[in-house]
Amino acid sequence: MIFAYNKEHVGDVLMIIAADDKGQENAVERKGNVARVCVAEGNQVVAWNIFEASTIVGNIEGNGQVELTEEQLKKVNEELANVGFSETLVKENNPKMVIGFVKSCKKHPDSDHLSITQTEVDNGEVLQIVCGAPNIKAGQKVVVAKPGAMMPDGLMIWPGVLRGVESFGMICSAGELRLPDAPAKKGILELPFDAVIGEAFPVGK
Structure with missing residues (x-):
C-alpha cells in the first residue's frame, strides 16, 4: 500500500x-x-x-x-x-525500494536491447526483472523498485509483460531515482559490492 x-x-x-x-x-x-x-x-x-x-x-x-x-x-x-466504510487499512512495513543483486542476466529472445535478469532482493527472494539498460550484467549490486513501489516522478511499479516475458519490478538508473549529479548517459546505477541486499534505498523527492 x-x-x-x-x-x-x-x-x-x-x-x-x-x-x-x-x-x-x-x-x-x-x-x-x-x-x-x-x-x-x-x-x-x-x-x-x-x-x-x-x-x-x-x-x-x-x-x-x-x-x-x-x-x-x-x-x-x-x-x-x-x-461508514467497513475496510481496515494495514500498512506494509517491508521497503519497496531496495538494494538487489543481479544473480543472472541473459538476452531477451525477442529484443535486441532488453535483458532478462534474476535479481535477489532479500533473504533469498529472487525476482525476474526485464531490464533495458545497456550496462546491466550479472554480479552487480543495483537498486530495485519492487512491485508496489512509487518512483520519485509518481510512476507506480507493477508486474508486467515485456515482449512476452513477465517482469516483476524495475532496476533503476540514477536519473530515475533523482539522485544529484545523475549522469546523462543511459544505464542502471551500479552500487558498491559491499551494499547490503534487501536494505532499503532512500529515494530523492
Whole structure:
C-alpha cells in the first residue's frame, strides 16, 4: 500500500494506492471526506482518497510518496469507520525500494536491447526483472523498485509483460531515482559490492 501527498499540485488530499487497476474502468464511492476507488467489475479496491487530510491525520511530512505513522494510520481507519466504510487499512512495513543483486542476466529472445535478469532482493527472494539498460550484467549490486513501489516522478511499479516475458519490478538508473549529479548517459546505477541486499534505498523527492 502506497501513501502519496502533494498539497501544492493536488490539494490537501492523501492518496492511498492499494492495487494496480490494470487500466480497467473505475467506480468511485464517496462518503464524507473519504472516496473509495474500485475496479468497476469485481469491486476490487484499488485506491482511497482522503480529502482535507491534514485535519484528519495532522501534519503530513514530505511530497510524493510519504510515510504515515502508526497513529496517523489509526486516524485514517477511524475516519473510514466514521463515514461508514467497513475496510481496515494495514500498512506494509517491508521497503519497496531496495538494494538487489543481479544473480543472472541473459538476452531477451525477442529484443535486441532488453535483458532478462534474476535479481535477489532479500533473504533469498529472487525476482525476474526485464531490464533495458545497456550496462546491466550479472554480479552487480543495483537498486530495485519492487512491485508496489512509487518512483520519485509518481510512476507506480507493477508486474508486467515485456515482449512476452513477465517482469516483476524495475532496476533503476540514477536519473530515475533523482539522485544529484545523475549522469546523462543511459544505464542502471551500479552500487558498491559491499551494499547490503534487501536494505532499503532512500529515494530523492
